[in-house]
Amino acid sequence: xxxxxxIETQGLTKYYGKDRxxxxxxxxxxxxxIFGFIGxxxxxxxxxxxTLLGLIFPTSGSGRIFGMDIVRETKEIKKRxxxxxxxVSYYEKMDGQELLRYSAAxxxxxxxxxIKELADIFALDLNRKIIDLSRGNRKKISILQCLIHQPQLxxxxxxxTGLDPxxxxxxxxVLIEENSRGTTIFFSSHTLSEVQKMCRRVGIIxxxxxxxxxxxxxxxxxxxxxxxxxxxxSVKSGEIECTxxxxxxxxxxxxxxxxxxxxxxxxxxxxxxxxxxLIIEEPSLEEIFMHYYSDEKEQNKKAR
Amino acid sequence: xxxxxxxxxxxxxxxxxxxxxxxxxxIGVLIVMELAFYHIFMDEDMAKMMATFFENPFMKNMMTVFxxxxxxxxxxxxxxxxxxxxxxxxxGTFFSIMLAGKILAREEHEKTAEFxxxxxxxxxxxxxxxxxxxxxxLFLLSVMILVSGSIGLEIFRGESEYRLGAFIIHSFYFFxxxxxxxxxxxxxxxxxxxxxxxxNISIGIVFGGYLIEILSKVTASVDKFGYxxxxxxxxxxxxxxxxxxxxxxxxxxxxxxxxxxxxxxVIYRKKDILI
Numbered sequence: 226x227x228x229x230x231x232i233e234t235q236g237l238t239k240y241y242g243k244d245r246x247x248x249x250x251x252x253x254x255x256x257x258x259i260f261g262f263i264g265x266x267x268x269x270x271x272x273x274x275x276t277l278l279g280l281i282f283p284t285s286g287s288g289r290i291f292g293m294d295i296v297r298e299t300k301e302i303k304k305r306x307x308x309x310x311x312x313v314s315y316y317e318k319m320d321g322q323e324l325l326r327y328s329a330a331x332x333x334x335x336x337x338x339x340i341k342e343l344a345d346i347f348a349l350d351l352n353r354k355i356i357d358l359s360r361g362n363r364k365k366i367s368i369l370q371c372l373i374h375q376p377q378l379x380x381x382x383x384x385x386t387g388l389d390p391x392x393x394x395x396x397x398x399v400l401i402e403e404n405s406r407g408t409t410i411f412f413s414s415h416t417l418s419e420v421q422k423m424c425r426r427v428g429i430i431x432x433x434x435x436x437x438x439x440x441x442x443x444x445x446x447x448x449x450x451x452x453x454x455x456x457x458x459s460v461k462s463g464e465i466e467c468t469x470x471x472x473x474x475x476x477x478x479x480x481x482x483x484x485x486x487x488x489x490x491x492x493x494x495x496x497x498x499x500x501x502x503l504i505i506e507e508p509s510l511e512e513i514f515m516h517y518y519s520d521e522k523e524q525n526k527k528a529r
Numbered sequence: 530x531x532x533x534x535x536x537x538x539x540x541x542x543x544x545x546x547x548x549x550x551x552x553x554x555x556i557g558v559l560i561v562m563e564l565a566f567y568h569i570f571m572d573e574d575m576a577k578m579m580a581t582f583f584e585n586p587f588m589k590n591m592m593t594v595f596x597x598x599x600x601x602x603x604x605x606x607x608x609x610x611x612x613x614x615x616x617x618x619x620x621g622t623f624f625s626i627m628l629a630g631k632i633l634a635r636e637e638h639e640k641t642a643e644f645x646x647x648x649x650x651x652x653x654x655x656x657x658x659x660x661x662x663x664x665x666x667l668f669l670l671s672v673m674i675l676v677s678g679s680i681g682l683e684i685f686r687g688e689s690e691y692r693l694g695a696f697i698i699h700s701f702y703f704f705x706x707x708x709x710x711x712x713x714x715x716x717x718x719x720x721x722x723x724x725x726x727x728x729n730i731s732i733g734i735v736f737g738g739y740l741i742e743i744l745s746k747v748t749a750s751v752d753k754f755g756y757x758x759x760x761x762x763x764x765x766x767x768x769x770x771x772x773x774x775x776x777x778x779x780x781x782x783x784x785x786x787x788x789x790x791x792x793x794x795v796i797y798r799k800k801d802i803l804i
Contacts (some may be wrong), residue, residue, distance in 0.1 A: 301649075331649055
């Protein structure tokens with residue numbers, strides 16, 4: 226056996242009857258890294274996670290977590306995992322304290338001080354029944370539940386939905402602290418911007434297949450921006466000439482395009498034009514896929 | 530290797546404590562009330578007044594369908610095992626099929642399986658722990674039936690004599706009957722997608738089973754169909770001198786239960802839990 230990965234899958238495939246879940250997934254996640262798992266809804270993120278956790282069984286292929294088989298050695302694996310599902314559903318009649326004690330008791334560990342510590346950080350009242358908690362507070366219970374037994378691997382499925390920005394920031398601080406202790410983090414999300422703050426690498430999944438695994442640094446260099454310029458007059462699609470302008474499209478006075486070049490160059494080429502408004506924003510993930518991962522190749526062909 | 534996860538087992542007991550208490554107290558109270566009613570029935574000499582009514586051929590047949598006759602009805606244990614059994618058996622089997630039908634499937638339906646199955650427990654441990662919690666409550670309900678029945682019989686039996694042993698055997702058959710319906714509920718709940726509740730199906734199965742058993746007694750020609758229903762395998766002839774445990778009945782109840790529970794293990798071990 227060679228190097229041991231935190232997560233390693235080979236040709237991992239899951240079909241629900243005829244419906245595609247994931248197809249031939251090959252992933253290698255090193256121990257101690259924070260890995261972003263990015264894809265639009267329905268791409269297969271949750272399917273991947275649930276297969277890794279043994280909630281569902283692979284149609285073909287295999288997976289290992291810390292070298293252990295995800296089907297045969299699932300109990301051993303789970304001793305070392307903290308999992309935070311995307312939708313939080315708990316035993317509603319329990320209160321927070323009861324749920325967390327129940328959760329902790331599965332690991333045969335004393336988690337009291339850690340429960341208190343984390344409840345303080347997230348300002349969570351553990352005496353309220355789960356049914357009475359808001360979505361954000363349930364999410365906090367979920368965060369505590371996956372952290373209290375100090376797992377070696379955290380699997381987080383869209384963990385930030387429902388958390389306000391302040392809590393998100395606290396959550397990220399806690400994750401970074403966990404990671405500094407050596408915890409591997411598998412962070413699934415549908416937005417790149419969310420994970421790029423903390424991940425070293427991201428895997429991008431689309432329609433059940435991994436289409437790219439990139440270093441965040443590499444992606445940042447290829448950073449794509451969505452630009453909309455409103456002119457005082459009607460424009461044509463070739464209005465701006467600057468390297469890095471992709472898929473330019475003119476609608477009356479507006480020019481829409483993707484930009485992957487040097488922002489200074491773009492501003493230079495806009496200077497002196499009669500511009501009423503300028504919007505530069507981060508494109509959605511779909512737009513990155515469409516323009517970067519498929520269109521860029523064609524753009525390159527055209528350029529040659 | 531442990532097969533029961535104590536943490537899960539205790540939590541299941543706690544989770545269904547109120548459900549169990551509500552049902553077992555109701556059944557216990559009902560048993561005592563039924564026997565008190567027997568006492569009134571005998572005290573008022575209603576049986577004698579009704580004797581001519583019972584001589585009517587139509588009524589006689591009717592009574593046979595319900596597995597009784599006047600001699601049986603005027604005995605405390607006979608009254609309990611034939612008349613009261615209609616409500617009590619239906620209630621007991623409902624309790625059993627409903628508890629077993631939700632104890633496993635509810636985790637999937639309420640999506641808590643995503644919590645539970647991410648913990649260090651195997652699928653087999655999950656089924657064993659939950660099955661044991663179910664059996665614990667089924668056992669406790671049977672104790673409740675035994676206690677309330679023997680107290681009720683002692684207080685309200687009046688002049689009538691009965692064998693306590695016959696009552697215990699009847700209660701044991703009743704336990705096996707409930708076990709069988711529990712196994713049916715557990716097994717069926719796994720076949721329903723996403724663990725949706727099987728309350729309606731359960732009601733159908735219990736009433737359907739009861740109806741088949743009743744109808745099978747109308748004429749000899751349909752008698753064999755009765756064996757489609759677990760109720761047919763109960764023996765309520767508590768006043769027969771030779772009333773005792775019959776191996777083929779016990780074997781039937783245990784066989785059906787063990788096969789269905791074994792199938793539950795096999796299916797659940799490889800089941801995709803869809804959230």
